[in-house]
Amino acid sequence: VVSYIVRSIDHLLKYRFNKPQGLADDKTLILDPAVGTATFLYMAINEIHQVIAGKGQQGMWNNYVAEKLLPRIFGFELLMAPYAVAHLKLGLLLQQTGYEFKSEQRLGIYLTNTLEEAIKRAETLFARWISEEANAAARVKKDEPIMVVLGNPPYSGHSANKGEWARQLVDRYKTIDGKPLGEKNPKWLQDDYVKFLAFGQWRIERTGQGVLGFITNHSYLDNPTFRGMRQSLMNTFTDIYILNLHGNAKKKEVAPDGGKDENIFDIQQGVAIGIFVKEPGKTGSATVHYADLWGLRESKYQVLFETDVKNTGWNELKPDSPYYMFLPRDISELTEYMKGWKVTEVFPVNSVGMTSARDDLTIKWSGKEVESTIKDFASLPAEEAREKYNLGKDARDWKVELAQKDLKDTKMNPDMLVPVLYRPFDMRYTYYTGHSRGFHCMPRGEVMRHMLAGSNVGLLVTRQTRDQWDILATKLIVGHKSLSAYDITSLLPLYLYPAKGEMQLDGGRRHPNLNPEFIKEASKKLGLKFVEDGRGDLEHTFGPEDVFSYAYAVFHSPNYRTRYAEFLKMDFPRLPLTSGNGPFKGLAEKGAELVALHLMESPALNNLITKYPVAGTNAVDKVTYDDNNQRVYINKTQYFEGVSPEVWNFHIGGYQVCQKWLKDRKGRTLTYDELTHYQKVMVALKETIRLMEEIDEMIPGWPME
DSSP: OHHHHHHHHHHHHHHHSOOTTGGGOTTOEEEETTOTTOHHHHHHHHHHHHHHHHTTOGGGHHHHIIIIIGGGEEEEESSHHHHHHHHHHHHHHHHHTTOOOOSOOOOEEEESOTTSOOOOOOOOSTTHHHHHHHHHHHHHHHTSOEEEEEEOOOOOSSOSOOSHHHHHHTGGGGEETTEEOOOSOOGGGGSHHHHHHHHHHHHHHHHTSEEEEEEEESGGGTOGGGHHHHHHHHHHOSEEEEEEEEOOTTTTOBOTTSOBOOOSSSSSSOEEEEEEEEOTTOOSOOEEEEEEOOSOHHHHHHHHHHOOTTTSOOEEEOOOTTTOOSSOOOOTTHHHHHTSEEHHHHSOSOEEOBBOSOHHHHEESSHHHHHHHHHHHHHSOHHHHHHHTTOOSOBTTBOHHHHHHHHHHTTTOGGGEEEEEEETTEEEEEEOOOOTTSSSSBOOHHHHHHHHSSSOOEEEEESSOSSOOOEEEESSEEBTTSSOSSSOEEEEESEEOOOGGGHHHHTTOOEEOOOHHHHHHHHHHHTOEEOSSSOOOSSSEEOHHHHHHHHHHHHTOHHHHHHTHHHHTTSSOEEOOOSSHHHHHHHHHHHHHHHHHHTTOOGGGGSOOOBOOOOSOOBOOOOEEETTTTEEESSSSOEEEOOOHHHHTOEETTEEHHHHHHHTTTTOBOOHHHHHHHHHHHHHHHHHHHHHHHHHHHOOSSSOO
């Protein structure tokens, strides 16, 4: 990786910046802002030495190092140990190349924090050396005309670099097309690697030209939170080269040929090489070049050793508004897709699902179990409670003492024992106060309260999709992994209830959580009048629940999911509106059937399609599927019979429903109600498959109009 980046920068300097000696050019200043043990600078110096020696000028090497190399090679490091190793490593390299260390010129590796503002520090008696380091680093950071920035910055979603200057570096990434980004939770912009990219961008801009070459987390290539960042990088640089090395275990990436795809590092997060070129005198948006590298780790290493930027098989991308994607996408249907309403604009009050931070403590199989747990937990000394419930260290937003205080302050009110949708068709129980940093870490009370205030239904949906994209209806509060283990689930309630202080003013009536502009457009296209609650007659009127059911049907259309698959990976889904109430009525009716199935309220669920013929312990031991006999075994002798492969393999979001529900109960003894519920789930899945096919038959064509 290091070799690829260093040789690529050398090539670009030669052929894009008229520097025939590349990195050996004595006017080209080089900085690694996260130098670590100096692997990048080691490779750069090695490359430079080969140029000098290759020209038969080894006899000039001592003079070159002292006069032309050491004054222009810089590195910043925050930690003492790698800082010391970097000095040792580069010193040994120079010695091996024949440098005799007669000069007093030191290596330009400084102990400093790259993400702190470049301010000279006053010297003190006991910190003189530290002050000298900081002052020298400040000069390099701010004043030297750095032309090459390269390295492997740290990845840390929970960045410790929270100073004002570090935050300001990424402020430019919070706008898109001149408008605010509009992200409710843009926390990933605070990842350290993002700040280092922003620093490199800022540093090259100050010089006015140069090359930035980093190996980083690859999430910025397509995550919608980074769309402002991508646009900003395009506005700064003239060419951007992205070599996506993949290897994302979290996304379960597989090579296009179906083979194994491995990370080049021992981490789960996929990575990419980014080389950003800013040529002087050129304006306009950058040309973005993209290439993939899939396969086993060793094969990736071999390709990287044998290639560089000049002979990588690049494809030119055309990133444009609103996402500015740095990944290739089939955008042939993008224009029609973008005409639809983003679902979070249709249902404007929404949030991600609640986060408990301690599921084993806060979420239980029954209300009685929750009640017993909270009474015991609240009564114990904090450290004893921590040990008994195996809670580990406190997190930033969840602490044992704060959780206990929340329980005591709410007097362990039995009315706060509520069901929660934990996974698809998997209802558990919790004690819900709605207070942040209490019993739950982030309960999302501003949205979840609407699910508890009265009769309601909500739409669960994921945004950027690593697992299968999907939606699900619920009447319960939800966890943030209720639809996918990897993609955060958002809840969009259909109705909003006034808060307690608003009850007298409003009479306690609920209101639809629907955008008035959406209602206005829908009413016009359908030729129907909107009613504020329930359903309309779909001849003259339509209501909030008709909108919900219509959306639910459209989003369950297999053709919709296939046609817009590329866009469903990037952001919340968009809802197309049909003209005339004929298709709308039919789709709303099919959607209502689906909603009833998924809420476990449909009469069809009583017509079981499976049998459970063998008596026994009902203990879930090892879950296996026998496709020959269409049986799902829960132990050696007991099984559900009549489970078709289509039902067994059916996924909702990131979960294979039939398997997941049982596996989560391994070691438990199933009750009569649980055995019956599981069989009803299989009815719901079979009926869902049928209805999805019927929905496709009802949609006359695409795009919907």
